Amino acid sequence: MNIKSVLEKLTGKKSSExxxxxxxxxxxxxxxxxxxxxxxxxxxxxxxxxxxxxxxRDGEIIDTGSIAQVIQELIEKNEITATKAITTVSGQAVIIxxxxxxxxxxxxxxxxVLHEAERxxxxxxxxxxxxxxxxEEIEDDGITKVEVLLVAxxxxxxxxxxxxxxxxxLKLVGIDVASFAVARALSSNGSSIGNGEPVVLVxxxxxxxxxxxxxxxxxxxxxxxxxGSTSFIETIASNLNVSL
Numbered sequence: 135m136n137i138k139s140v141l142e143k144l145t146g147k148k149s150s151e152x153x154x155x156x157x158x159x160x161x162x163x164x165x166x167x168x169x170x171x172x173x174x175x176x177x178x179x180x181x182x183x184x185x186x187x188x189x190x191r192d193g194e195i196i197d198t199g200s201i202a203q204v205i206q207e208l209i210e211k212n213e214i215t216a217t218k219a220i221t222t223v224s225g226q227a228v229i230i231x232x233x234x235x236x237x238x239x240x241x242x243x244x245x246x247v248l249h250e251a252e253r254x255x256x257x258x259x260x261x262x263x264x265x266x267x268x269x270e271e272i273e274d275d276g277i278t279k280v281e282v283l284l285v286a287x288x289x290x291x292x293x294x295x296x297x298x299x300x301x302x303x304l305k306l307v308g309i310d311v312a313s314f315a316v317a318r319a320l321s322s323n324g325s326s327i328g329n330g331e332p333v334v335l336v337x338x339x340x341x342x343x344x345x346x347x348x349x350x351x352x353x354x355x356x357x358x359x360x361x362g363s364t365s366f367i368e369t370i371a372s373n374l375n376v377s378l
Contacts, residue, residue: 152169153167154167156219157312158185159190160185160340160364161185161364162184163201164180164181165181165182165212167212167214167216181209182208183207185201193291193341193342194290194294195295195298198301199301201298202302205299205302205304209302220308220309220310221306222312222315223291223292223295223310224312224313224358225341225360226342226360227288228286228311229285230283231254232269232284232355233247233282234272234280235250235279235282236280237280238280243268247266248264254286261290263292264286265284265285265286266282266283268281281352292309295309312344314346316335317335330349330350340362340363341364342360345357345358
């Protein structure tokens with residue numbers, strides 16, 4: 135799946151208008167202006183600013199007002215007029231699991247997935263947003279099964295992003311998992327990542343590291359651990375007796 139088709143899925147139509155891709159971490163806020171060209175989607179502008187101190191905790195936006203202000207300032211400074219945006223999330227508030235079920239109708243599968251989700255989500259089911267996607271159909275000992283990607287995120291966590299974009303005056307049309315967005319970007323030229331061989335995609339952020347195993351671009355294993363670049367830098371500085 136390339137960037138163009140991702141945008142079409144998020145907006146529900148073929149996107150010919152510019153759209154903002156906004157990545158928010160505890161270190162930086164990055165805004166990319168994506169525009170459609172004859173060859174596909176391209177980055178027209180990019181703007182970066184430091185994240186206000188203590189505004190992000192474990193991937194959740196704690197100070198929505200200060201983050202929204204930085205976004206507004208970047209948009210004004212770079213004379214960006216687009217108002218639709220997509221963003222990414224990661225961290226331990228986002229649960230990703232790959233599950234197999236016997237082949238069944240779409241309606242039955244939805245009911246089964248939502249019922250079985252409680253087994254895989256370490257939060258009260260009423261406190262999370264759940265989505266799933268059928269990845270592929272497989273044969274296992276003569277039984278036809280479907281492999282399903284289950285994604286769940288705490289509502290409070292997601293709402294912190296929704297509120298931030300409302301304050302910033304933007305229409306949030308989609309939220310993606312950060313590691314999945316990276317995988318799609320790597321395969322946006324139409325080639326298969328790893329040429330059929332399993333590939334480990336490691337996304338190191340300030341407070342977390344996301345580890346994903348992909349095969350033919352399909353997620354087979356996904357986990358997030360609460361150790362990121364900040365921990366690495368602090369450890370190196372401590373060993374070298376250097377103050378930060």
